Amino acid sequence: MNIARVFARRTKATPTDELAFYDEPGLFVPPVDVVHVSVTFSYDLSRAERLARSWSRIAPVTVGGPATGMAGEQFAPGMYLKPGYVITSRGCPNRCWFCRVWRREGEVRELSITEGANVLDDNLLACSEAHIRAVFAMLKRQPKQAEFTGGLEAARLEPWHVDLLAGLKPKQAFFAYDTPNDYEPLVQAGRTLQEAGFEFRQKRLRAYVLIGHPKDTFEKAERRLYRTLEAGFWPMAMLYRDEGGKVDLAWRRFQRPWTRPAAMAHHVERRQKG
Numbered sequence: 001m002n003i004a005r006v007f008a009r010r011t012k013a014t015p016t017d018e019l020a021f022y023d024e025p026g027l028f029v030p031p032v033d034v035v036h037v038s039v040t041f042s043y044d045l046s047r048a049e050r051l052a053r054s055w056s057r058i059a060p061v062t063v064g065g066p067a068t069g070m071a072g073e074q075f076a077p078g079m080y081l082k083p084g085y086v087i088t089s090r091g092c093p094n095r096c097w098f099c100r101v102w103r104r105e106g107e108v109r110e111l112s113i114t115e116g117a118n119v120l121d122d123n124l125l126a127c128s129e130a131h132i133r134a135v136f137a138m139l140k141r142q143p144k145q146a147e148f149t150g151g152l153e154a155a156r157l158e159p160w161h162v163d164l165l166a167g168l169k170p171k172q173a174f175f176a177y178d179t180p181n182d183y184e185p186l187v188q189a190g191r192t193l194q195e196a197g198f199e200f201r202q203k204r205l206r207a208y209v210l211i212g213h214p215k216d217t218f219e220k221a222e223r224r225l226y227r228t229l230e231a232g233f234w235p236m237a238m239l240y241r242d243e244g245g246k247v248d249l250a251w252r253r254f255q256r257p258w259t260r261p262a263a264m265a266h267h268v269e270r271r272q273k274g
Contacts, residue, residue, distance in 0.1 A: 004032040004059065005080060006051050008044040008067075013120075015082050024054040032058060038065040038080050043245020071105050077114045084144065086116025088135050092123040094153075096178065098210065098240065117142040120150035125161060136164045145171040151208060154182065154189035166196040170204065174236065177228050178210040190232030200232050203261045207233035211258075212251040213240035225258050229268065234261045 006021045007014050035055045039048035052061045075087040091105035101122045108126045139146040151174045211221040228235040237258035257263045
């Protein structure tokens with residue numbers, strides 16, 4: 001069966017094969033049996049609905065994806081994520097106020113492990129030891145250097161996790177500093193990982209930092225970002241969006257230099273000077 005996947009928003013993780021689309025159907029569409037419109041962000045739902053109406057002229061359409069509230073099923077490599085990206089578990093036991101994962105997916109569910117170098121699990125370290133070790137064994141087989149861009153929870157990091165990470169030598173591993181309670185575990189994780197050989201200058205240790213949420217200020221956000229550097233992680237500022245997806249342009253300008261390590265040189269220099 002030929003399944004056309006139509007994505008409401010293109011990212012670097014979305015597929016690029018001949019049955020992956022990002023807009024209304026053009027004049028020449030390959031033969032398809034059904035159409036799946038995939039929408040990740042709630043603020044893209046209206047666009048997804050428009051795309052569904054347009055594609056309904058081609059074949060029967062269903063709309064799904066995280067933004068619709070539907071829980072994920074078994075991961076199908078290359079279907080809704082570009083080959084190389086992999087999800088080995090879904091869900092999270094934490095109940096962070098800003099996160100929809102636990103509402104949508106519930107507690108952690110371990111999936112069949114498929115091949116891929118970039119792990120996007122919601123909370124891999126909440127999985128069983130057997131599952132985590134199997135994931136690392138899979139990553140060892142990959143031709144590309146491993147990455148953990150889904151995020152690892154610092155509070156769950158144990159010595160045997162550190163040993164696995166040190167043996168794997170990933171290209172980058174993302175942690176998170178979203179709430180005040182995240183900071184002390186992040187400091188401890190940074191210390192432990194640096195002792196295991198993850199040097200700060202290598203830029204392999206990253207941390208998502210939520211900014212621009214209600215009651216946040218530029219001063220508070222900047223302090224959290226500098227504290228992330230002090231903990232031994234290169235921050236990735238993640239801009240909070242409301243249900244409508246609105247973004248304050250001033251916050252967007254503030255965010256920009258805090259998304260790429262190469263753009264943070266002056267921040268690091270200020271950190272080193274104290």
